[in-house]
Amino acid sequence: MPIPVVAVFDVGKTNKKIFFFDEQYKIVLERTAQFDETVDEDGDPCEDIQLLTSWIKDTIAEVTALDRYEIKGINFSAYGATFVHLDEEGKPLTPIYNYLKPYPEHLQKQFNASYGDELQFSKETASPVLGNLNSGMQLYRLKYEKPEIFNRTKVSLHFPQYLSFLITGQLYTDMTSIGCHTALWDFEANTYHRWVNEEGIAEKLAPIQPSDAAFKADLNGKSCSAGIGLHDSSSALIPFLASFHEPFMLLSTGTWCVSLNPFNDLPLSEAELKKDCLSYISYKGKPVKASRLFAGNEHGIQAKRIAEHFGEQPDFYKHLKYNADVISRIQQHHQAVDTTTQSGDLVASGFGLRDLSKFLSAEEAYHQLIIDLIKLQIQASKLVLDGTDVRRIFVDGGFSKNPIYMQLLASAFPEMEVFAASVAQATSIGAALAIHQHWNSHALPTNIIDLKFYSASELVL
Structure with missing residues (x-):
């Protein structure tokens, strides 16, 4: 009898891993990969999205062919403060910008002029002002620096949800990704902050699902329950x-x-x-x-x-x-x-x-x-x-x-x-x-x- 397992892709800055856990949460299979970074259009280092996407799809093909295991569930975790902007066909429109990429001072000032005192805004969103580490500000930057790409963007997914999308084809947003210094969420009102709607950002974000939600997915002809990914x-x-x-x-x-x-x-x-x-x-x-x-x-x-x-x-x-x-x-x-x-x-x-x-x-x-x-x-x-x-x-x-x-x-x-x-x-x-x-x-x-x-x-x- 094959061993029932849950598969987890865990994508860190350095190590990319997949694990199989049995029903007692013991690791029964592990694969690790490391990729060289590439650079974005400004020459700043960033994740190689093509390489990562290929590795995930190739790894899924490999592990689903293993007769020893029955994959009953799959989920994803990845670092936060990172968006993947997808077009109508689900293809990435930009590199995965590094959260340490310098943020333009004039854009931060423009934002502050529109939405008020930095400290008050930070209290409302539980997010210190951190430039690209506030992933919502990456969307604001995209809108004003690359409006043609912003307009072509059907949906912007946080990184863990992009990994889930690669397997399930489903577009979701989860609360653990919204709630990590993104400057997107109003913690007092428990909804997106008003700027997200006023700037037309909300319509670029996928529907919110509970972080412990799962949906039926097809892994190379085999059905399993797939999570939406977590920060x-x-x-x-x-x-x-x-x-x-x-x-x-x-x-x-x-x-x-x-x-x-x-x-x-x-x-x-x-x-x-x-x-x-x-x-x-x-x-x-x-x-x-x-x-x-x-x-x-x-x-x-x-x-x-x-x-x-x-x-x-x-x-x-x-x-x-x-x-x-x-x-x-x-x-x-x-x-x-x-x-x-x-x-x-x-x-x-x-x-x-x-x-x-x-x-x-x-x-x-x-x-x-x-x-x-x-x-x-x-x-x-x-x-x-x-x-x-x-x-x-x-x-x-x-x-x-x-x-x-x-x-x-x-x-x-x-x-x-x-x-x-x-x-x-x-x-x-x-x-x-x-x-x-x-x-x-x-x-x-x-x-x-x-x-x-x-x-x-x-x-x-």
């Missing part, structure tokens, strides 16, 4: 919401380190907005207060700089353990540094300003890097923790496997229980769990998440 940070939260009911904060780490507090429904303050705090919308449609750091990106750049300076392998840090003696030496000999900016207005720890020749070894420099990143993380996480009853922090993603990071984080929050949460691909499993009722007749398993507790050491940052 990756919201998807990564689902296994935790399904497993824990006491208040917690999830620190989801990767290129971005996102602090997600589903137990904080306090309105965003102006001070929080100025510090890049925002609200997501969970797959159940509830606001989730969040703060973000581009810390994984900074870690990659600075770890590479350390490796090159000391003649180490690029992944040298993966073999390092927490070393209290090294921490003690750092506290005695190295001063704190001020934060800086990276990739526009995004805050960085300041480690990039440090002179690496002042460190005795790569190990010492790397401990300093993590100390600097944790100091920044404390500030970011407190934005969503303050004023709530949360006493547990779960860390998933890349940094959860980093003992130096985890030990220093536990020391930074001695009043909290800090856990490294090992979830077999949290983002992917979240997308699978979202459509559980549509493909799986079993109860949700209770062992999806493995926890490792880190106690605070006496060395406090």
Whole structure:
């Protein structure tokens, strides 16, 4: 008998993956690909949409031919702040513009002149002003910079929904994609913000469906239930919401380190907005207060700089353990540094300003890097923790496997229980769990998440 499975495409900035999960949510098949970026018409790096589309269609053809498995469901997760603009025939009209692409200052000023005070607008949409990271502003830009393409656009799909469209041919919008710093949604009125209608944007957006919806689809002649796709940070939260009911904060780490507090429904303050705090919308449609750091990106750049300076392998840090003696030496000999900016207005720890020749070894420099990143993380996480009853922090993603990071984080929050949460691909499993009722007749398993507790050491940052 073939094994019943749910397939999930998980498209990150770096890794493109497909997983098969069995009915107990164990991974039974995995494929990973990496593609070189291409450039848009301005020479800025961007996702290669043709390559990605071909990979997804080829992968579907491959995996549906495997007799060992019966695909009963399929869903998708992908990074947010990204639109795919389709013509009448469902073909992309533009490159997939990178959310870090610089945003024209004159267009932002024009928008502000039409729709008022930036801070008030940000409070209404739970979106700090972030240029292209506010994906709604990408549509505004398209309208005024490329009106002929805007007019030819039948529908603009957020990236996860484009992936679903490739398989199902269905055009939908989901709340987790709308609700991730898009500047599209009025959180107070619980509908699209007035500018979306006034600018003719609303008519370019597909109908909204619940994030846990699924529809019958045909996979190379085989019927299954297909989800409409989820924004990756919201998807990564689902296994935790399904497993824990006491208040917690999830620190989801990767290129971005996102602090997600589903137990904080306090309105965003102006001070929080100025510090890049925002609200997501969970797959159940509830606001989730969040703060973000581009810390994984900074870690990659600075770890590479350390490796090159000391003649180490690029992944040298993966073999390092927490070393209290090294921490003690750092506290005695190295001063704190001020934060800086990276990739526009995004805050960085300041480690990039440090002179690496002042460190005795790569190990010492790397401990300093993590100390600097944790100091920044404390500030970011407190934005969503303050004023709530949360006493547990779960860390998933890349940094959860980093003992130096985890030990220093536990020391930074001695009043909290800090856990490294090992979830077999949290983002992917979240997308699978979202459509559980549509493909799986079993109860949700209770062992999806493995926890490792880190106690605070006496060395406090």
